Amino acid sequence: MTRPALDPRAGDEAVTIYERSRAGRRAFVAPECDVPEVPVEDLLPADARRDQPARLPEVSEPELVRHYTMLSAKNFHLDEGFYPLGSCTMKHNPKLHERVAALPGHARLHPLQEPRYAQGALELMWRLQGALAEVAGLPHVSLQPSAGSHGELAGLLLTRAYHADRGEQRPKVLTPDTAHGTNPATVTMAGYEVVKVGTAPDGGVDLDDLRAKAGPDVACLMLTNPNTLGLFDRNIEEIKRIVHDAGATLYYDGANLNAVMGIARPGDMGFDIVHFNLHKTFTQPHGGGGPGAGPIAVSDRIEPFLPIPRVVAHGGENGGAPAFDLDFDRPKSIGRLRGFQGNFGVFVRTFAYIRSLGGDGLEDVSRTAVLNANYLKARLGEEGIAEYLPIAFDRTCMHEFVLSGSPAKERLGIRTLDVAKRMLDHRVHPPTVYFPLLVEEALMVEPTETETMERLDHFADVVRSILEEAAEDPEIARNAPHTTPVRRLDEAGAAKKPVVRWRPVDENPGDPGRAKDASASGTGAM
Amino acid sequence: MSRYTGVTEQDLREMLSAVGVGSVEDLFAEIPDGVRLKRDIDLPPGRSEQEVFDELAGLAARNRHCDAEVTFLGAGMYDHYVPAVIDTLLSRSEFLTPYTPYQPEVSQGGLQVMFEFQTAIAELTGLPVANASVYEGPSAVAAAGYLAKLETRRTKLVASRGLHPHSRGALRSHATGYGMDVVEVPLDAEGATDVGALAAAVDDDTAAVFVQQPNFLGTVEELGGLAEAGKRTGALAICAADPLPLGILKPPGELGVDVCVGEGQSLGNRLDFGGPSFGFFAAAERFLRKMPGRIAGETRDVDGKRGFVLTLQTREQHIRRERATHNICTAQALNALAGVVYLSWLGRRGLVELAELMLRRTHYARGALGLEPINPGPVVREFAVHVPDLDALFERARAEGINPGYRLARDFPEYPDGLLVAITERRTRADIDRLAALAAAVREVVAA
Numbered sequence: 004m005t006r007p008a009l010d011p012r013a014g015d016e017a018v019t020i021y022e023r024s025r026a027g028r029r030a031f032v033a034p035e036c037d038v039p040e041v042p043v044e045d046l047l048p049a050d051a052r053r054d055q056p057a058r059l060p061e062v063s064e065p066e067l068v069r070h071y072t073m074l075s076a077k078n079f080h081l082d083e084g085f086y087p088l089g090s091c092t093m094k095h096n097p098k099l100h101e102r103v104a105a106l107p108g109h110a111r112l113h114p115l116q117e118p119r120y121a122q123g124a125l126e127l128m129w130r131l132q133g134a135l136a137e138v139a140g141l142p143h144v145s146l147q148p149s150a151g152s153h154g155e156l157a158g159l160l161l162t163r164a165y166h167a168d169r170g171e172q173r174p175k176v177l178t179p180d181t182a183h184g185t186n187p188a189t190v191t192m193a194g195y196e197v198v199k200v201g202t203a204p205d206g207g208v209d210l211d212d213l214r215a216k217a218g219p220d221v222a223c224l225m226l227t228n229p230n231t232l233g234l235f236d237r238n239i240e241e242i243k244r245i246v247h248d249a250g251a252t253l254y255y256d257g258a259n260l261n262a263v264m265g266i267a268r269p270g271d272m273g274f275d276i277v278h279f280n281l282h283k284t285f286t287q288p289h290g291g292g293g294p295g296a297g298p299i300a301v302s303d304r305i306e307p308f309l310p311i312p313r314v315v316a317h318g319g320e321n322g323g324a325p326a327f328d329l330d331f332d333r334p335k336s337i338g339r340l341r342g343f344q345g346n347f348g349v350f351v352r353t354f355a356y357i358r359s360l361g362g363d364g365l366e367d368v369s370r371t372a373v374l375n376a377n378y379l380k381a382r383l384g385e386e387g388i389a390e391y392l393p394i395a396f397d398r399t400c401m402h403e404f405v406l407s408g409s410p411a412k413e414r415l416g417i418r419t420l421d422v423a424k425r426m427l428d429h430r431v432h433p434p435t436v437y438f439p440l441l442v443e444e445a446l447m448v449e450p451t452e453t454e455t456m457e458r459l460d461h462f463a464d465v466v467r468s469i470l471e472e473a474a475e476d477p478e479i480a481r482n483a484p485h486t487t488p489v490r491r492l493d494e495a496g497a498a499k500k501p502v503v504r505w506r507p508v509d510e511n512p513g514d515p516g517r518a519k520d521a522s523a524s525g526t527g528a529m
Numbered sequence: 530m531s532r533y534t535g536v537t538e539q540d541l542r543e544m545l546s547a548v549g550v551g552s553v554e555d556l557f558a559e560i561p562d563g564v565r566l567k568r569d570i571d572l573p574p575g576r577s578e579q580e581v582f583d584e585l586a587g588l589a590a591r592n593r594h595c596d597a598e599v600t601f602l603g604a605g606m607y608d609h610y611v612p613a614v615i616d617t618l619l620s621r622s623e624f625l626t627p628y629t630p631y632q633p634e635v636s637q638g639g640l641q642v643m644f645e646f647q648t649a650i651a652e653l654t655g656l657p658v659a660n661a662s663v664y665e666g667p668s669a670v671a672a673a674g675y676l677a678k679l680e681t682r683r684t685k686l687v688a689s690r691g692l693h694p695h696s697r698g699a700l701r702s703h704a705t706g707y708g709m710d711v712v713e714v715p716l717d718a719e720g721a722t723d724v725g726a727l728a729a730a731v732d733d734d735t736a737a738v739f740v741q742q743p744n745f746l747g748t749v750e751e752l753g754g755l756a757e758a759g760k761r762t763g764a765l766a767i768c769a770a771d772p773l774p775l776g777i778l779k780p781p782g783e784l785g786v787d788v789c790v791g792e793g794q795s796l797g798n799r800l801d802f803g804g805p806s807f808g809f810f811a812a813a814e815r816f817l818r819k820m821p822g823r824i825a826g827e828t829r830d831v832d833g834k835r836g837f838v839l840t841l842q843t844r845e846q847h848i849r850r851e852r853a854t855h856n857i858c859t860a861q862a863l864n865a866l867a868g869v870v871y872l873s874w875l876g877r878r879g880l881v882e883l884a885e886l887m888l889r890r891t892h893y894a895r896g897a898l899g900l901e902p903i904n905p906g907p908v909v910r911e912f913a914v915h916v917p918d919l920d921a922l923f924e925r926a927r928a929e930g931i932n933p934g935y936r937l938a939r940d941f942p943e944y945p946d947g948l949l950v951a952i953t954e955r956r957t958r959a960d961i962d963r964l965a966a967l968a969a970a971v972r973e974v975v976a977a
Contacts, residue, residue: 038893039889071866077641111608112592112593138791185858188846188849191909309704324607344802370553374548426633453535492836
């Protein structure tokens with residue numbers, strides 16, 4: 004392969020920080036002990052004391068920095084290239100956001116600081132709540148949930164409290180068969196039973212199936228619109244009628260909100276509860292798996308049950324500056340979902356984003372995201388690609404679309420996984436693969452609004468070249484990637500005999516391969 | 530076009546032509562008219578980068594942060610020194626901007642970090658397996674409750690009042706969903722969990738008991754005895770722990786604890802007004818396939834080269850769906866990176882030195898304050914005292930730029946005059962002596 008590897012030292016065997024350890028090295032020097040050096044034995048009883056120090060590594064600062072810098076070079080990342088991971092909304096992370104989040108007034112603010120000394124933070128949260136409420140078309144917002152899945156759980160706990168308050172017991176929650184996996188998992192955690200609703204031939208909710216299942220035993224329908232196929236459900240008004248007539252709540256999974264800001268609001272579609280993924284729509288950097296935040300917006304009838312504390316404003320009606328506070332006195336509240344007030348650092352970034360773009364800018368985000376997706380869909384619909392990777396539901400898409408790799412598998416002998424792995428050699432991130440489940444060999448493509456036409460064209464060219472190459476020699480894709488720091492990994496083996504932590508060599512007698520490598524890299528005296 | 534998008538007029542014409550529509554508006558034709566927003570979003574117009582910076586800086590300036598006062602406020606998050614290496618490494622785009630490592634071949638950095646993090650947490654807790662992070666402390670406690678439900682199918686959870694009030698709150702809220710009741714056990718006269726009351730509260734319906742080490746008041750709990758009492762009817766012993774004091778405290782895993790969870794902020798994470806930080810989740814080996822969240826595992830590639838993958842994914846929501854062990858997806862990878870970098874920066878000896886410094890200063894401070902202790906036994910990093918006139922102390926102290934700590938009455942009506950004082954390596958003897966002088970002055974006023 005001619006392309007350079009991600010890491011010029013890709014040939015090196017991985018070495019953990021523990022294997023770099025050498026007794027006596029250190030990066031940390033303790034501050035002076037300015038109080039009497041009372042023996043620890045006098046302060047802690049013997050049965051409470053640790054016998055041996057935790058086996059943390061012993062490294063100097065330069066070795067520490069090099070170790071993690073070298074590791075970082077093995078990651079593909081958004082600042083490096085195209086990342087069309089469907090349903091993940093990998094849009095550019097504005098660099099301003101890191102700077103404002105790091106201001107000491109934000110980063111060094113204690114969560115239990117008295118509200119009168121945290122007015123800036125509470126005002127930011129208050130104003131962010133208002134902005135998210137306007138985007139959702141629902142009047143009440145709690146910023147507290149930590150991520151989308153936590154927001155979903157909040158939504159179902161709110162639904163349970165709402166029905167309990169009315170003296171109703173409803174054991175079931177409906178989810179479409181196209182739903183994100185977090186939806187059914189959340190349903191179980193919230194103590195409900197999952198009932199799946201089918202998909203109609205046009206990709207929307209099967210209304211007949213919904214009517215048959217929406218009864219007095221149903222608490223909620225969890226939906227995302229546009230759905231996971233990237234299609235706007237044209238029957239949303241009828242869906243709302245069916246669900247509300249059954250006495251259930253309608254929950255909006257905000258994973259796909261990037262398609263509809265300023266275009267159509269979940270509240271106006273009849274949803275009672277919405278979660279936002281601030282790490283998707285609102286550009287919180289994903290950090291390789293978090294942090295995120297999953298605020299929720301709700302309708303009037305759900306509001307009494309929102310988590311505590313609530314951020315509230317007092318005064319300010321007569322032109323004076325309002326005062327902001329935390330309200331814990333909410334007798335119908337479901338209670339707390341986590342510690343403190345939520346992922347405030349994420350709120351700062353989101354607020355900066357909303358202030359940078361304004362209302363017009365947010366609408367432009369969605370319009371451009373949908374334009375980019377339809378353009379890329381058109382480019383991938385060209386001859387030479389569409390025969391092998393056809394669009395699963397060929398309608399105008401919203402911010403993402405789904406291809407099926409079935410023809411490529413049959414006619415070229417390469418699976419969707421092979422296409423994805425070969426993309427890695429071209430230094431673009433593959434789309435989400437094998438989801439949604441109802442499309443065979445699915446590739447779910449979400450380009451986002453921050454990509455230029457040239458980037459989209461390049462991706463289409465990459466896909467075309469992979470397919471052309473496979474027509475000549477499918478083995479190249481089947482064995483891809485070739486240029487990455489490691490090649491395909493034995494995931495089945497990893498799950499069968501899990502090694503989920505490093506251990507010193509002498510604790511691994513049963514695994515000769517493991518021990519050999521550790522000694523080859525020079526295990527320190529740990 | 531905003532500064533984050535790049536569709537020129539020329540691009541727009543070409544793109545619409547390729548799509549085969551006349552305008553962007555045509556792309557939204559499938560959205561029913563009844564649900565269209567027929568006005569602009571009612572938010573102020575966008576602003577330049579410089580203006581947004583100034584606005585945010587103005588808001589930040591209205592917060593009294595930990596460099597603007599001497600703070601003894603803790604109660605779950607602490608004013609620790611965060612070393613410069615963490616800023617340097619966490620700001621690297623390679624760590625900051627990838628998604629969850631779904632393509633391991635181009636995610637070895639993030640996956641190896643998870644593996645190293647899991648190792649460090651396992652070492653600290655004395656338990657063999659740990660995951661790659663959960664949201665934060667209190668929801669980690671709730672996640673442990675869910676594991677106890679899956680494991681035992683029982684209906685009752687018993688929680689010490691020494692468990693952080695936010696943890697107890699999150700546990701109750703989540704348990705309402707998964708169908709369990711939470712019973713609280715009081716603290717004894719010395720601010721430690723009442724072991725007799727704990728033993729009495731546990732019955733055949735009990736799925737788990739929850740304690741915290743050190744507990745909310747800073748008391749070093751007799752963890753072994755609590756775990757034994759809690760487990761007498763087959764319940765799991767679950768401990769929430771502050772990872773820094775674990776540098777000198779006996780690991781919960783060596784004292785009969787089955788699951789150890791906690792808040793990771795004290796490991797190299799900012800205060801951030803409460804988040805993001807990370808939660809950790811460690812457990813006995815037999816719970817490996819019931820753990821929540823991502824777990825990185827070591828493996829080999831097709832060439833036999835060492836590598837790391839997300840493993841045991843059949844536990845997780847995207848595979849197992851409604852039968853998943855938890856619904857968590859996005860967790861706190863970047864914050865966990867800060868955690869493992871911090872622990873590696875401290876190192877094997879540094880962690881002990883730091884924890885011992887905290888231990889000695891905590892005891893020094895309790896003595897120096899000269900106030901009646903609520904928890905007179907062994908404490909680390911935090912302790913609670915009765916203050917005769919709490920309002921007067923706060924008033925004077927805050928006027929002098931000192932935050933004396935946390936008013937316990939907010940969560941503990943049983944301690945109406947209680948003050949919780951937190952000590953970190955940033956609180957010097959001089960800081961402590963200033964607080965002690967204020968306490969003495971207020972005492973004299975009250976006495977007079």
